[in-house]
Amino acid sequence: MxxxxxxxxxxxxxxxxxxxxxxxxxxxxxxxxxxxxxxxxxxxxxxxxxxxxxxxxxxxxxxxxxxxxxxxxGFIDLHIHAPQWPQSGTALDVPLAEWLNTYTFPLEARYEDQRFARDVYGSLVESLLANGTTTAVYFATTHLPASRILADLCLQRGQRALVGRVAMDSPETCPDFYRDPSARAAIEDTRALIDYVNGLPGNSGLVRPIVTPRFVPSCTDELLGGLGDVVGETGAHVQTHCSESDWAHGYGLERFGRTDTATYDAFGLLTRRTVLAHSNLITLDDMDTIVAAGAAVAHCPLSNAYFANAVFPLRESLDRGLHVGLGTDISGGPATSIRRTMTDAVVASRMREDGVDATVDPSRRGVAGSRVTLAEAFWMATTGGGVALDLPVGxxxxxxxxxxxxxxxxxxxxxxxxxxxxxxxxxxxxxxxxxxxxxxxxxxxxxxxxxxxxxxx
Amino acid sequence: MxxxxxxxxxxxxxxxxxxxxxxxxxxxxxxxxxxxxxxxxxxxxxxxxxxxxxxxxxxxxxxxxxxxxxxxxGFIDLHIHAPQWPQSGTALDVPLAEWLNTYTFPLEARYEDQRFARDVYGSLVESLLANGTTTAVYFATTHLPASRILADLCLQRGQRALVGRVAMDSPETCPDFYRDPSARAAIEDTRALIDYVNGLPGNSGLVRPIVTPRFVPSCTDELLGGLGDVVGETGAHVQTHCSESDWAHGYGLERFGRTDTATYDAFGLLTRRTVLAHSNLITLDDMDTIVAAGAAVAHCPLSNAYFANAVFPLRESLDRGLHVGLGTDISGGPATSIRRTMTDAVVASRMREDGVDATVDPSRRGVAGSRVTLAEAFWMATTGGGVALDLPVGxxxxxxxxxxxxxxxxxxxxxxxxxxxxxxxxxxxxxxxxxxxxxxxxxxxxxxxxxxxxxxx
Missing domain, CATH: 2.30.40.10 (Urease, subunit C, domain 1)
Structure with missing residues (x-):
């Protein structure tokens, strides 16, 4: 040497x-x-x-x-729920809200158990690296100790990662057994994880913290505002879900009288380093808002087929210069590799272009001009992921x-x-x-x- | 022992x-x-x-x-174009008619070369068995010697297979370099392959012949009628493409003033042992015709996303008792395993149910009630494939x-x-x-x- x-x-x-x-x-x-x-x-x-x-x-x-x-x-996976790894490939039969309550929140609550967290997260990091995912953007759970373990494991195994402790405090939508006790507690733990990750010995930026309000329905105004303050003070990355399904999108509209994009923007959560998962139901105005902020969308086409009720307007977003990368959305998407997600993005765009209902006249069946190519999907899986994260990777x-x-x-x-x-x-x-x-x-x-x-x- | x-x-x-x-x-x-x-x-x-x-x-x-x-x-793959194996995963960027002329017919014409045929077909049979495909329904090419080689290889490797020599004689739609010289020649070669396969030493029904008019656009009336006669005389299985894309469906309507299903029925090609690939644009009347004949559809969801312009009405077909199995449609579908096709069938059904265009009201976005479950897809990949072929497998x-x-x-x-x-x-x-x-x-x-x-x- x-x-x-x-x-x-x-x-x-x-x-x-x-x-x-x-x-x-x-x-x-x-x-x-x-x-x-x-x-x-x-x-x-x-x-x-x-x-x-x-x-x-x-x-x-x-x-x-x-x-x-x-x-x-290496591939860049912009949207992974690390605690959902054990249910990858299962539990795809119910709508989003029910999926959370029936399968996902009970599973995520188990990460109170640090041994379980270590086993699962070790397996996940190993599997993603084996598939060539060199940068992973993770939702962990509400548990600070388990979130620290995920950061530790990424650093030990050498995976570039952004690790977020999930914040979710709304008693109306989160179950008693899996909820932050208060906005203040969630904000404190978020700060604690940021400090922990930034202070990890030997970590020169390979593993980074990311502020993680779960999504509009699960967060109180106080929590959204408090996390916005944390972002303003620390410059940390942000990740959340945006206008994923008719239900989630409608919930935000009803509560705030505005779209999720506008809500995140209002709370200081839409920055150059924000990754909005899904965003299937964003409007053209939302696109402009996201472009102006320099924020990004994590497009998760396979997950969306199960939970989103529509296809993300990818072509329009790319054509407007919106930053878009790809996400497996483990476990909403039952696949491990972004390679698979690339081909799913192409397929979803083709089905959006052509439409699905054979009884409708071809001229009105789909959304003309929607397709993206495999080369474009590859850009999203690599270069575009780096642009989304504002990191020199891809x-x-x-x-x-x-x-x-x-x-x-x-x-x-x-x-x-x-x-x-x-x-x-x-x-x-x-x-x-x-x-x-x-x-x-x-x-x-x-x-x-x-x-x-x-x-x- | x-x-x-x-x-x-x-x-x-x-x-x-x-x-x-x-x-x-x-x-x-x-x-x-x-x-x-x-x-x-x-x-x-x-x-x-x-x-x-x-x-x-x-x-x-x-x-x-x-x-x-x-x-x-074992899995049953009802629709495979064996000669297209070398281009699996490529050439997915143009509509069906152009795809045939630009990529596929030139490739299929190469099977004049028996050494090339042996190399490719050996690789394909091996790969399908490795993926658990125990029954394969193959389109070969117009070349009788290469079609014999495919049957030989299936018998040697022990794969249950139906092997069809492709018949396509229309000078209007088939290129000069890849076309049967006449309906009579195509019919004779079809009979010759039937005799060859049935007479293969050691073949007690593991490998079977299948009569294979490519599809309505590529066959003259004389060819369709002659192949119908062969089927009537021999009781052989039949495979073809049916109402795959707007273009193919429209071509048949314009030429005959009736759907592909009705055309095949009129020519004696719709039997208890017929497999109609795709069938995305069939009508409810077509479904009744297919059910009455006891024929089957090979649903190829991944291929359809690239070439079909709509999603096959799977839910309605299953609910009417229509026989449906699954096909990879190598290489129109860029995957090798029916396992993948199963999950694609579920995804396509979900996207048909929900629709794809987020700007449309959810009540009118998709086709309500379209979804199929993974268990239903598994039935199609196994039991349903056996029912489709009228064979005790699955x-x-x-x-x-x-x-x-x-x-x-x-x-x-x-x-x-x-x-x-x-x-x-x-x-x-x-x-x-x-x-x-x-x-x-x-x-x-x-x-x-x-x-x-x-x-x-």
Whole structure:
């Protein structure tokens, strides 16, 4: 290894600097410094390529991708409910409000038990890293100790993460067995988690706190206002749910006479570092408000098919420059990988474009022009996620953190199969996004540190 | 091994005798005879259970599932374009008619090359078996030699299959480089494949021929009528596409002044053994016609999101007793497993129920009551597929072929994770269907013969 701790990775890379375009660089040479940031990303005809490659080889610090291996940026999952991990793939049969009360709040209440929290959260962080999710934005529960454990585990395993202690204090909508005792207590615990995460030994920004009012129905005005103050004082990130379903959207309208977006804005919760999950029922005015704030939407298409009653107006949002990334919404969405979410985003956009009811005339069946491409979904899963979080992640370019994965198309017993005589670079990209599983994700780095290395050939 | 060649499998089984119900039998004992048919399926309180188990153990012919392993019926995939396997996951960006001409017909024309056919078809059969697809209904191409190769490979690998040589002779819609030279030639080759498959040495019905007019737009009246005659004479199965997209549906209406369903019926192609792929735009009258014929629909929800312009009226079809099974529609659908198709069927039904356009009032946004459950989708993927094909497959009951798989929830590096303290049997079923990959499918049998055995613990 070189004295300065730098290293290089050479091979074909896929990333998306611009919305709608996949950049394919064959035999690219990515150079990473000791802090885990990319300092150079050279193509073979760039000046210095041969010299840099030779130096890295000499120093024994060059990884050369094997045949059939490709380098991608790590995925950014903007919306994960960590405590719901044990019910992923189940409990999808009832509407949102009932889902919360019947399945989800009882499960989340169990995280009073720190041993249970450690088991579940350890499993989740491991599974997400194995799927190439290098940045994860987590809702934890109302429990401060369990929330600390999640932050600890992310730092230990080396996953970039934003960890939020959930705030929910409304006696009208939250059950007695799972509710903050008061707005003040929720605000104090939120501050305590922020201090804890920022003070974690060895944490130089890999794990960050995020202020987390659950959503409008579960928070009193006092809580929303108090959390807005915390955000104003600390500059912390914010996450919440926004206009997810007819019920949730209608609840906010009735209570405040305005949309969720406007409510969050009024309480100081809509900032450049805010992630609004879902937002399926936002209006065009809401879009303008979100754009003006520089806030972002976490689009969760699979979850939305079960709980949202409509498809997020993705095309319009992207066209207005609204920041949009993707979220699995574990466990509202029964899948673990953002790779799957990418393809679900495309499918949802196609179904929105064409409509669903065959008895309606095609001219009125759907919302014309709604579709997004797989390349656009890939941008959202990587570059767009970084933009949403205001963090230098998602691209294999100088100045970005080296958060990356190798997808291996030659793993045994895999559905990801190439036909070299037929497949173009673009085909390799599309097949990888449609057919890879965690078994194909053979190496993963976060901030230059290797957090997964398996072999399947 | 016992003298008579019988054997048993003991463990927890999941199957679906009735639409909407998953039957869970703990410690069931499934007994299979030398011909690969199930003779008994005993539960622990059934008479003879202990004696039968003891006998099988004594004879060394009992497989006992390990902890975390579960027995499921094999999946039945009613709609696969075998030659399109190399483009699975790509080429999803244009409408159906353009997709055929730009990507698909040029690819299918390559199967003139028998070596290419052998490579691709071998890979496909292997991949489907690895995913637990024990019965596959295949479109091949117009090439008789390559179609024979597909049938050979299915028999060699032990996959239950229906193999169809594609008939398409219309100079107006089929390209010069990929078209039957005449209706007569297409009919002759269809007969030749039927004779070849039925006469394959060692084939006692595992591989069957299926008459395969591509779809209304690509066939002349003479071809449709001639194939109808073949079906009348041979009683062979039939497969084709029906009212898939606005374009295809409209083409048939304009040419014949009637729907595709009525056209196939008029040409003698709608029988108890007919599988109509897609059928998204069928009318209620069409449903009655299909029910009266005892024919079936292969529902392909993922493909339909890309190419169909609407969602198949699944709920109404099931409620009328129409036979419906599931199809991946490789490569119109970019996934390999019917397990994925099951969850896509649920998602499509939910999106049809709720609608997609958030600006429309909820009362008019979707088609109320459209949803199907995961249990119903599982029925379609197994029992319903068997009903569609008029074959005794899809259930773990006496009289059915032992087409089955073991799903192992304890495979290393897998997203299928159970929490024994929380998960009910129903949860195990749902998680397996949402999260299993081929790595979890550790053993597969077709007609009692083991066709896959791997270990991942």
């Amino acid at each position: 070189p004295v300065d701790g730098s290293f290089g990775v050479k091979g074909t890379t896929f990333d998306a600097p611009d919305l709608g375009q996949v950049r394919i660089r064959e035999d690219a040479l990515v150079v990473i410094d000791a802090e885990g940031s990319i300092t150079q990303a050279l193509e073979s005809d760039d000046p210095g390529y041969a010299e840099t490659e030779a130096r890295l080889r000499r120093e024994g610090s060059l990884t050369v991708l094997g045949e059939g291996q490709y380098l991608f940026p 691209l294999l370019s100088p100045g970005y953190a080296f958060d990356a994965m190798i997808i291996d198309t030659k793993v045994e017993d895999s559905d990801l199969l190439l036909w070299p005589s037929l497949d173009t670079g673009s085909d390799v990209f599309e097949k990888s996004m449609h057919h890879a599983t965690r078994r194909n994700v053979v190496r993963v780095w976060v901030q230059g540190s290797e957090v997964r290395s398996v072999t399947g050939r | 016992p003298v008579d060649g019988s054997f048993g499998v003991k463990g927890t089984t999941f199957d679906a005798p009735d639409l909407g119900q998953v039957r869970i039998r703990e410690d069931a004992l499934v007994v299979i005879d030398a011909e690969g048919s199930i003779t008994q399926a005993l539960e622990s309180d059934d008479p003879g259970y202990a004696e039968t188990e003891a006998r099988l153990r004594r004879e060394g012919s009992l497989t006992v599932l390990g902890e975390g392993q579960y027995l499921f019926p 259930l773990l009951s006496p009289g059915y072929a032992f087409d089955a798989m073991i799903i192992d929830t304890k495979v290393e590096d897998s997203d299928l994770l159970l929490w024994p303290s929380l998960d009910t049997g129903s949860d195990v079923f749902e998680k397996s269907m949402h999260h299993a990959t081929r790595r979890n499918v550790v053993r597969v049998w077709v007609q009692g013969s083991e066709v896959r055995s791997v270990t991942g613990r």
